[in-house]
């Protein structure tokens with residue numbers, strides 16, 4: 001069994017040094033807000049060192065500013081779905097310089113591959129608004145509604161080279177109700193995201209999650 005702690009904690013030099021998070025997002029930042037609250041309330045034993053967005057006027061950057069957390073806009077470059085080489089290199093330099101232990105994707109709409117994943121191997125997580133492996137990709141709540149499933153939810157997973165394919169850390173279910181619209185369903189999924197993501201990050205920061213191939217193991221609590 002490989003303990004993530006080896007890499008996750010490599011920048012920690014003493015007990016006073018907190019576990020450092022970078023949060024990357026392109027949108028309104030409600031997950032960032034839940035994580036930031038978790039840190040200030042002591043539920044997550046970590047601090048958010050930096051927030052990064054590929055969208056200059058993203059709500060997540062305003063939220064970071066309101067909380068006095070460093071926010072950075074990185075112009076994504078010429079591609080629509082990924083960062084160009086220069087932007088990716090800038091991101092790696094920023095996060096390496098900020099001595100980040102864990103990179104938290106919270107609605108970041110660019111695919112991260114290659115150099116970035118090599119630099120932060122095993123240290124990047126994402127939250128997806130469906131029960132993976134069902135409905136990967138965009139607007140997963142809408143995909144679930146259109147398909148007609150009765151239960152959907154959210155998934156926190158490690159990020160690998162694929163689209164929403166990395167090892168699953170935790171999932172929470174959400175029932176699809178009669179009369180749901182895409183907006184109503186997404187709002188209920190987001191409520192669960194705001195509980196689940198802080199809980200997973202707290203466990204990772206405390207070294208309570210191990211990974212063995214595709215299996216992740218919660219070391220001190222039963223978890224479905």
Ligand code: GRF
Nearest residue numbers: 027028029030031107127129
């Ligand atoms: C969330 O629904 C998350 O699952 C998806 O993007 C959305 C981000 O929302 N990956 P917010 O910006 O955190 O409010």
